[in-house]
Amino acid sequence: MNALMKIKSCTWIYWALVFLTLITYVISRAGYSGLTVSLSVLVIALFKGQLIGNHFMGLSRVRGPWRWVIFIWLFIPGSLIVTAFTLAS
Amino acid sequence: MGRRCITAADLFLPAIIGCSLQINVLPPNMTDSTQIRRYPPGDLAIWIFIIAELLVFGIFFASYAFARANNVELFNTYQLTLDRQSALLNTLLLITSSYFVVRAILSIQADNSQHCIRWLLAAMAMGLMFIVVKSVEFAHHLGAGISLSTNTFYMFYLSLTFFHFLHVILGMVILTTLAIKTRQGAYSATQHDGIESGASYWHMVDLVWLILFPLVYVMR
Amino acid sequence: MQYSSQAVAKPYFIVSIALFVGQILFGVILGLQYVIGDFLFPEIPFNVARMVHTNLLIVWLLFGFMGASYYLVPEETETELYSPKLALVMFWIFLAAGVATILGYLLVPYATLADITGNGLLPTMGREFLEQPTITKIGIVVVALAFLFNIGMTILKGRKTVVNLVLLMGLTGLAVFFLFSFFNPENLVHDKFWWWWVVHLWVEGVWELILGALLAYVLIKTTGVDREIIEKWLYVIIAMSLITGIIGTGHHYFWIGTPEYWQWWGSIFSAMEPIPFFMMTIFAFNMVNQRRRQHANKAAVLWALGCSVMAFLGAGVWGFLHTLAPVNYYTHGTQITAAHGHMAFYGAYVMIVLAIISYAMPMLRGRKAANSRKSQVLEMWSFWLMTVSMVFITLFLTGAGVLQVYLQRFSDDPLPFMVVQEKIALFYWMREGAGLVFLIGLLVYLSSFFIGSKDPEATLESA
Numbered sequence: 001m002n003a004l005m006k007i008k009s010c011t012w013i014y015w016a017l018v019f020l021t022l023i024t025y026v027i028s029r030a031g032y033s034g035l036t037v038s039l040s041v042l043v044i045a046l047f048k049g050q051l052i053g054n055h056f057m058g059l060s061r062v063r064g065p066w067r068w069v070i071f072i073w074l075f076i077p078g079s080l081i082v083t084a085f086t087l088a089s
Numbered sequence: 090m091g092r093r094c095i096t097a098a099d100l101f102l103p104a105i106i107g108c109s110l111q112i113n114v115l116p117p118n119m120t121d122s123t124q125i126r127r128y129p130p131g132d133l134a135i136w137i138f139i140i141a142e143l144l145v146f147g148i149f150f151a152s153y154a155f156a157r158a159n160n161v162e163l164f165n166t167y168q169l170t171l172d173r174q175s176a177l178l179n180t181l182l183l184i185t186s187s188y189f190v191v192r193a194i195l196s197i198q199a200d201n202s203q204h205c206i207r208w209l210l211a212a213m214a215m216g217l218m219f220i221v222v223k224s225v226e227f228a229h230h231l232g233a234g235i236s237l238s239t240n241t242f243y244m245f246y247l248s249l250t251f252f253h254f255l256h257v258i259l260g261m262v263i264l265t266t267l268a269i270k271t272r273q274g275a276y277s278a279t280q281h282d283g284i285e286s287g288a289s290y291w292h293m294v295d296l297v298w299l300i301l302f303p304l305v306y307v308m309r
Numbered sequence: 310m311q312y313s314s315q316a317v318a319k320p321y322f323i324v325s326i327a328l329f330v331g332q333i334l335f336g337v338i339l340g341l342q343y344v345i346g347d348f349l350f351p352e353i354p355f356n357v358a359r360m361v362h363t364n365l366l367i368v369w370l371l372f373g374f375m376g377a378s379y380y381l382v383p384e385e386t387e388t389e390l391y392s393p394k395l396a397l398v399m400f401w402i403f404l405a406a407g408v409a410t411i412l413g414y415l416l417v418p419y420a421t422l423a424d425i426t427g428n429g430l431l432p433t434m435g436r437e438f439l440e441q442p443t444i445t446k447i448g449i450v451v452v453a454l455a456f457l458f459n460i461g462m463t464i465l466k467g468r469k470t471v472v473n474l475v476l477l478m479g480l481t482g483l484a485v486f487f488l489f490s491f492f493n494p495e496n497l498v499h500d501k502f503w504w505w506w507v508v509h510l511w512v513e514g515v516w517e518l519i520l521g522a523l524l525a526y527v528l529i530k531t532t533g534v535d536r537e538i539i540e541k542w543l544y545v546i547i548a549m550s551l552i553t554g555i556i557g558t559g560h561h562y563f564w565i566g567t568p569e570y571w572q573w574w575g576s577i578f579s580a581m582e583p584i585p586f587f588m589m590t591i592f593a594f595n596m597v598n599q600r601r602r603q604h605a606n607k608a609a610v611l612w613a614l615g616c617s618v619m620a621f622l623g624a625g626v627w628g629f630l631h632t633l634a635p636v637n638y639y640t641h642g643t644q645i646t647a648a649h650g651h652m653a654f655y656g657a658y659v660m661i662v663l664a665i666i667s668y669a670m671p672m673l674r675g676r677k678a679a680n681s682r683k684s685q686v687l688e689m690w691s692f693w694l695m696t697v698s699m700v701f702i703t704l705f706l707t708g709a710g711v712l713q714v715y716l717q718r719f720s721d722d723p724l725p726f727m728v729v730q731e732k733i734a735l736f737y738w739m740r741e742g743a744g745l746v747f748l749i750g751l752l753v754y755l756s757s758f759f760i761g762s763k764d765p766e767a768t769l770e771s772a
Contacts, residue, residue, distance in 0.1 A: 052292055
């Protein structure tokens with residue numbers, strides 16, 4: 001991948017992150033609540049996190065156990081949060 | 090094999106950033122970003138540190154979620170008192186600063202120190218704005234007489250965001266160090282372990298906020 | 310021994326071990342007093358024996374840290390100690406003050422000791438572990454400052470390594486936090502809040518830096534692994550210690566009258582305090598596995614590895630067992646605490662001092678690198694006797710503690726304290742038995758300094 005392609009791809013990722021953030025904000029302004037909405041918002045956040053891990057932190061180019069370090073971090077606390085919110089509703 | 094760190098800028102974080110030390114027992118990391126590597130970019134020590142920080146925040150997030158499960162009404166009520174516009178702005182600021190840091194790394198990989206510094210400064214500007222926005226939020230809460238003892242929601246909200254805030258400040262110190270060292274010519278296309286380490290730390294700070302924002306401000 | 314001034318470490322180490330023996334003798338007395346309440350009463354009441362046991366522990370560890378510093382700093386800095394004479398003068402002052410204090414505890418009623426030492430002018434007596442008269446505390450500060458000055462000046466004029474800088478940071482922290490022992494608020498909540506700034510921030514804070522530095526030093530010397538690798542590990546370990554341990558102080562602020570948020574902060578951060586100890590275990594075993602060469606001093610390597618394991622178990626695991634607020638609500642101030650305290654102190658600090666003595670003493674006594682095979686075998690026997698018996702002490706106290714918590718706090722019909730103490734007496738008897746084995750181990754340890762001391766040094770061919 002040459003330099004220009006690399007810049008283009010991370011710029012796309014950036015705009016995706018901004019877009020997803022705005023969606024989350026709109027959901028909060030619209031006053032939506034409830035388990036489904038909350039979990040959707042969480043999933044969006046976890047996806048954003050994975051984008052950061054893969055593309056900004058460079059983990060997509062790592063082969064081996066280290067590739068999964070951010071994913072595991074998103075998965076475990078993410079699961080706990082899902083559990084807690086499910087129990088709460 | 091390795092350089093000894095002697096400048097004042099890296100007095101406090103010598104082994105973690107600034108020193109590009111080869112770890113003898115581990116294979117050297119590829120410096121060309123297109124190559125597949127076994128280890129993440131930057132010093133492995135900083136990644137251990139990153140994992141530790143993520144662990145703390147992870148436990149904090151889970152504790153928040155479970156504390157909320159025991160106090161749903163309270164959390165829902167007081168969540169509405171938070172300033173979501175500031176939070177949105179802060180999220181965008183951190184995402185943008187992360188992007189700028191990525192651009193800085195790409196610049197140094199293309200051996201362009203000048204551009205690297207500019208991107209780093211831009212990232213720092215975003216970080217500084219985050220600090221200002223967050224400080225205004227804190228001042229507002231304190232002015233309204235809100236403290237850690239007000240209720241469980243505010244205890245978590247203030248603890249989480251203040252703890253994160255401290256990490257943003259540390260991240261700024263790291264970015265400043267990276268900018269100074271880049272200016273001193275410490276990094277190049279073939280040798281930029283140190284700057285990748287610092288960049289990874291900054292991304293971690295952004296990553297944590299990306300979960301914190303929806304969890305504390307939005308999910309109800 | 311590369312530098313002649315390293316010799317000042319020897320008297321420190323000797324007194325260290327002597328006071329260790331005193332500590333254990335009083336430990337055995339205390340253990341018996343748990344089950345025969347008026348044993349040695351009124352000559353040595355329980356509370357006096359306890360003060361002697363705990364104060365001797367701290368003082369012998371301090372002598373050990375100082376001896377360790379005087380030994381390793383000249384070697385690390387590649388220059389002679391700034392003032393060996395100052396080190397020796399401070400040795401005698403510290404020893405005299407320590408002995409006088411212990412004699413004061415034993416020979417005179419505590420209230421009288423307070424009167425005759427002028428406690429009324431600046432009251433600092435009467436708090437656990439800080440029972441020393443104010444003048445002794447001032448003496449400790451003087452000795453500590455002189456020690457820091459000596460070590461600091463040596464480091465300043467010589468080579469600065471990560472090991473000696475981390476050690477200096479830890480020792481400076483030790484001195485600074487001791488100053489809080491002079492701060493004695495009227496308000497009971499404040500009193501307890503600030504007390505932990507000495508105790509917690511010592512053993513779960515700056516002492517961990519000292520531990521890390523000493524462990525790193527022993528590993529560098531005995532394994533030959535690259536200094537940079539060991540130093541990088543050391544940085545990560547101490548960073549984790551400070552990150553988890555500083556706010557982790559909150560696990561002492563659950564029930565003393567401080568705001569409720571401490572129950573969250575203290576639980577979350579202290580839950581992670583085992584991490585640096587876990588890293589130390591991985592670090593120690595990794596370094597020994599990757600060693601470039603064998604070292605003739607097998608005993609020192611055994612102490613170092615054992616230290617990392619026991620510290621993780623005693624401080625890390627047993628600490629974790631009762632660190633979360635919902636658990637601590639029931640276990641606070643019970644034999645669970647005693648179980649953790651014994652294994653943690655032994656594993657982390659007793660063993661690291663014994664490791665450094667094991668490494669350095671042969672050379673201080675004229676050997677090139679290690680003791681004779683016979684001495685080392687005895688020393689390694691003492692390692693196993695003391696360590697295994699400590700594990701049993703801890704297990705028995707844990708048993709006592711679990712039963713105590715259940716009967717006295719958790720059950721639907723809680724029983725009074727003394728009734729429960731009767732019921733857990735069997736565990737106390739078993740603990741005393743283990744304690745006697747520990748004492749035997751300590752005597753074997755002492756013998757290792759004499760038996761085999763005339764034999765030829767162990768070499769890699771003969772070992």
